[in-house]
Amino acid sequence: MEPLSPLDQNQLQATVHEALADWTRPGHAGVDLSAQLLLVREELASRLVEDKTYTAWRATFAVLDKTIDQLAEQDEVGAQVLRLRFFEGEITRQVATRLHASPDQVNRWQKSAIANLTAVLMDHELKRRQEYTRLILDGLPTPSYSRLFGLRSLQAEIAEQLLRQDEPLVIALSGIGGIGKTSLADAVARLVAPALVFEQIIWLRAFIDPFAREAAVERSWAQVEEALGQALFGSAVAQGDLGNRLEDALRSSSFLIIIDNLEEKDQTICFLDHVRRLAGPSKFLLTTRSRPTISAPAYFRSIAELDLADATDLLRHQDLATGMNIMAELADKDIEAIYEVTGGNPLALKLVAGLTAVMSLADVLDGLQKSRPGPIEDMYKRIYWKAWQTLSLEAQSLLQAMPLVAETGALPQQLQAISGLTEEVFWPAVHELFARSLLEVRGSVHERRYSIHRLTETFLRTEIIHWPEEGEYAF
Amino acid sequence: MPIPDFHSSISTNLAYWQGLVDRSDDPALPELIPERRNIYRAVEFGLALPETWRSAADLILDLHYFIEHSGNWRSWQILLQRALQKCVGEDGELRLCLLDRSGGYYRQDRDWASSLAAHREEEALARLLAKPDGLAKAYYNLSLLYWRQRQYDEAAENARKALAGFQEIGSAERQMGGAYSILGLIEYGRGYYPDSVRHHLRSVAFFRKTGFSVLLARSLVNLALAQEANGEIPAAMASYEEARSILDGTAYEMDKTRIELSLGSLLFNTDRFDEAEEAYLRAYSPFLKRSGLVYFQGLATNNLGNVYLEQGRLIEAEALLRESLSLWKRANAPLQTANTTGTLGKVLAARGLPEEALACLEQAIAGAEAFPEDGWAKQILQEYQDALTELIRQISAAGRVG
Numbered sequence: 001m002e003p004l005s006p007l008d009q010n011q012l013q014a015t016v017h018e019a020l021a022d023w024t025r026p027g028h029a030g031v032d033l034s035a036q037l038l039l040v041r042e043e044l045a046s047r048l049v050e051d052k053t054y055t056a057w058r059a060t061f062a063v064l065d066k067t068i069d070q071l072a073e074q075d076e077v078g079a080q081v082l083r084l085r086f087f088e089g090e091i092t093r094q095v096a097t098r099l100h101a102s103p104d105q106v107n108r109w110q111k112s113a114i115a116n117l118t119a120v121l122m123d124h125e126l127k128r129r130q131e132y133t134r135l136i137l138d139g140l141p142t143p144s145y146s147r148l149f150g151l152r153s154l155q156a157e158i159a160e161q162l163l164r165q166d167e168p169l170v171i172a173l174s175g176i177g178g179i180g181k182t183s184l185a186d187a188v189a190r191l192v193a194p195a196l197v198f199e200q201i202i203w204l205r206a207f208i209d210p211f212a213r214e215a216a217v218e219r220s221w222a223q224v225e226e227a228l229g230q231a232l233f234g235s236a237v238a239q240g241d242l243g244n245r246l247e248d249a250l251r252s253s254s255f256l257i258i259i260d261n262l263e264e265k266d267q268t269i270c271f272l273d274h275v276r277r278l279a280g281p282s283k284f285l286l287t288t289r290s291r292p293t294i295s296a297p298a299y300f301r302s303i304a305e306l307d308l309a310d311a312t313d314l315l316r317h318q319d320l321a322t323g324m325n326i327m328a329e330l331a332d333k334d335i336e337a338i339y340e341v342t343g344g345n346p347l348a349l350k351l352v353a354g355l356t357a358v359m360s361l362a363d364v365l366d367g368l369q370k371s372r373p374g375p376i377e378d379m380y381k382r383i384y385w386k387a388w389q390t391l392s393l394e395a396q397s398l399l400q401a402m403p404l405v406a407e408t409g410a411l412p413q414q415l416q417a418i419s420g421l422t423e424e425v426f427w428p429a430v431h432e433l434f435a436r437s438l439l440e441v442r443g444s445v446h447e448r449r450y451s452i453h454r455l456t457e458t459f460l461r462t463e464i465i466h467w468p469e470e471g472e473y474a475f
Numbered sequence: 476m477p478i479p480d481f482h483s484s485i486s487t488n489l490a491y492w493q494g495l496v497d498r499s500d501d502p503a504l505p506e507l508i509p510e511r512r513n514i515y516r517a518v519e520f521g522l523a524l525p526e527t528w529r530s531a532a533d534l535i536l537d538l539h540y541f542i543e544h545s546g547n548w549r550s551w552q553i554l555l556q557r558a559l560q561k562c563v564g565e566d567g568e569l570r571l572c573l574l575d576r577s578g579g580y581y582r583q584d585r586d587w588a589s590s591l592a593a594h595r596e597e598e599a600l601a602r603l604l605a606k607p608d609g610l611a612k613a614y615y616n617l618s619l620l621y622w623r624q625r626q627y628d629e630a631a632e633n634a635r636k637a638l639a640g641f642q643e644i645g646s647a648e649r650q651m652g653g654a655y656s657i658l659g660l661i662e663y664g665r666g667y668y669p670d671s672v673r674h675h676l677r678s679v680a681f682f683r684k685t686g687f688s689v690l691l692a693r694s695l696v697n698l699a700l701a702q703e704a705n706g707e708i709p710a711a712m713a714s715y716e717e718a719r720s721i722l723d724g725t726a727y728e729m730d731k732t733r734i735e736l737s738l739g740s741l742l743f744n745t746d747r748f749d750e751a752e753e754a755y756l757r758a759y760s761p762f763l764k765r766s767g768l769v770y771f772q773g774l775a776t777n778n779l780g781n782v783y784l785e786q787g788r789l790i791e792a793e794a795l796l797r798e799s800l801s802l803w804k805r806a807n808a809p810l811q812t813a814n815t816t817g818t819l820g821k822v823l824a825a826r827g828l829p830e831e832a833l834a835c836l837e838q839a840i841a842g843a844e845a846f847p848e849d850g851w852a853k854q855i856l857q858e859y860q861d862a863l864t865e866l867i868r869q870i871s872a873a874g875r876v877g
Contacts (some may be wrong), residue, residue: 015794404520417487
């Protein structure tokens with residue numbers, strides 16, 4: 001589907017006039033407003049279900065016809081003039097006689113009616129575009145970030161690539177854990193939604209199931225495929241039928257499918273193979289920690305670490321959001337030292353800043369410097385250990401139970417049950433973990449859900465609860 | 476090994492979800508839909524520990540209507556298989572229940588071979604454990620499986636064994652209602668409509684006592700279909716009305732769709748085409764279009780196509796019937812394909828396209844002939860043979876005139 005052009009009242013008025021005039025003009029194919037109006041696209045799509053011969057020209061006429069009905073409620077004479085002139089094909093003089101007016105008067109009525117008709121049409125179109133955009137955005141999980149740092153130009157670039165009608169059909173955002181891939185994918189989706197190029201945006205999250213002993217990568221794809229089927233078709237798709245149905249659906253309409261959280265190289269290669277088969281006109285946006293090969297069938301964009309200015313902005317923002325008030329105490333050289341250690345990795349910056357609430361900066365940085373340069377996992381392991389050791393027992397109890405919570409987040413009741421904390425100590429523990437950037441808060445003021453970052457979960461599984469181990473399957 | 480606190484969290488987590496399941500009024504647990512992934516994760520962790528896997532398996536069994544409603548059989552089948560791997564030795568009764576569910580989900584997925592294997596093992600295990608209720612349940616499952624494949628002799632044999640078993644042990648109304656229901660469906664499939672009505676009436680009587688509204692509504696729809704086929708039109712209308720009123724205001728959209736489709740057919744068969752169109756359009760709702768219920772989508776489009784044929788709206792009829800054919804292909808439903816192809820033949824004949832119509836009717840007849848045991852297949856075979864004869868007569872007459 002082509003992007004809808006931005007609405008311009010003068011241009012639309014001229015096209016509306018042309019469309020009306022064309023209706024009774026013999027030998028003309030008719031004016032098609034489907035490039036400008038969502039209302040026409042929807043009319044066309046709904047009628048095509050019953051009548052395969054229905055055309056965009058007829059849909060344009062149907063929309064104008066309905067809008068003239070609505071115009072009649074505020075400008076009865078104008079609506080009548082438009083009907084007589086353009087639907088009945090009467091010339092100005094005939095209309096003038098019928099309405100007991102002069103031809104000049106009829107011309108004035110007609111001009112004003114076309115302007116009013118365009119205004120009514122614009123109003124409906126804008127409302128419908130807003131409704132549709134809201135509907136599309138409803139499919140996205142509530143974001144766990146409140147502002148994007150250092151990624152604005154990349155966001156615009158990826159959005160532009162997605163809105164192109166041709167390649168790239170598959171885009172992959174790659175980068176180390178905690179660099180902001182998920183946030184960027186979410187921000188891109190929110191940027192492209194209002195263009196209404198995509199009928200629907202579907203957000204899926206991939207997992208390597210730690211319980212799967214074999215074919216874990218293929219199972220990870222099977223779960224995503226099933227979730228995609230659920231999102232597209234509702235419920236109940238028989239197993240053998242799913243692949244073909246997905247192909248039919250994604251190839252006949254334009255969807256944006258976002259698959260977040262690919263971790264391993266093999267998994268990324270497997271997913272790329274599958275999504276290439278399903279892409280076009282639907283597009284895929286993947287986030288992955290690995291970049292398989294240069295020749296991988298996707299448009300890869302790496303996410304770089306933040307520069308010092310963006311890192312400072314992020315720290316200030318986080319300081320306000322958590323109410324920690326530590327930035328006032330930090331001099332520029334202190335921020336530079338944090339930046340030096342974390343390398344501009346957003347999650348690491350937030351975790352280190354959280355640590356300074358309970359440790360002196362020197363103690364925080366001690367040991368972390370030794371891990372740079374080195375694998376990013378080593379740095380995270382050290383940061384997480386420091387964080388863990390400085391948490392209260394209650395916060396540890398809660399955090400330790402968090403691997404039981406799915407990526408969609410849990411309600412406080414479940415968290416309280418699995419942590420075994422009483423009401424009095426539960427909420428302080430939640431606050432403590434949130435302030436230390438160890439707990440992500442989602443949802444709205446009406447319902448809050450809590451989850452943890454994938455890296456936090458990895459740390460808990462491997463370092464704290466040691467789960468799963470081979471022996472556990474053997475009983 | 477995981478530290479002990481985490482084991483305790485796994486156990487508490489299972490208890491938390493089990494508590495919510497136990498406290499819910501609606502067995503489909505609509506309020507837990509947003510928690511789908513958390514529940515799945517709870518079971519996944521629970522199945523991994525020796526001290527919690529039984530609780531996890533029990534939770535899977537109690538989530539049956541939740542799983543059925545969500546259509547996530549495939550994901551849950553993975554966990555059922557994991558539970559079955561653990562469930563050996565002294566856990567025979569639990570294994571029986573797990574096999575019952577596993578076979579059922581395979582059946583929902585139209586994986587007949589895996590379903591048969593699960594229910595055969597269920598039957599053998601029930602025998603070994605000397606569990607007459609488990610044995611009757613296994614026969615019931617096997618009868619459903621054969622009925623779904625239109626193998627009515629095997630279905631009837633197992634249904635009779637199931638009924639005898641349930642009667643012998645004095646089973647609850649729900650099991651008895653289920654056994655009579657499947658007997659009624661089999662007789663309907665064979666074209667023995669008075670017997671079908673008799674069985675469905677008994678099924679309805681049992682389900683009335685259970686207080687399980689959706690099962691009663693389903694049973695009433697089956698009764699209505701049999702009553703209609705048996706020429707009891709007012710009684711059939713009354714059964715549909717009662718089923719509709721029972722489901723009114725509930726979230727059982729799939730069952731509501733089924734009622735509208737069946738009611739539409741009754742109206743169609745009594746030449747009330749405008750009312751039939753309204754019922755089918757109610758059935759072909761946004762819910763149905765969005766859903767993966769390909770079989771019902773196929774029915775809705777086929778039936779609407781039939782209405783439009785009767786109303787002379789041939790272009791619309793052709794478009795819908797072609798849509799229906801593509802849906803039947805996906806649903807792997809050969810007899811329905813034959814039926815729709817025959818109707819398409821009639822539409823094409825009415826549109827003055829005799830060659831294409833001829834090909835469709837011949838294809839439909841060949842398709843129906845593949846089901847010699849089936850009552851409905853016999854009906855449509857006769858119908859399309861008559862249509863073919865008439866078309867050939869018209870073509871010959873036109874040839875003579877020409």
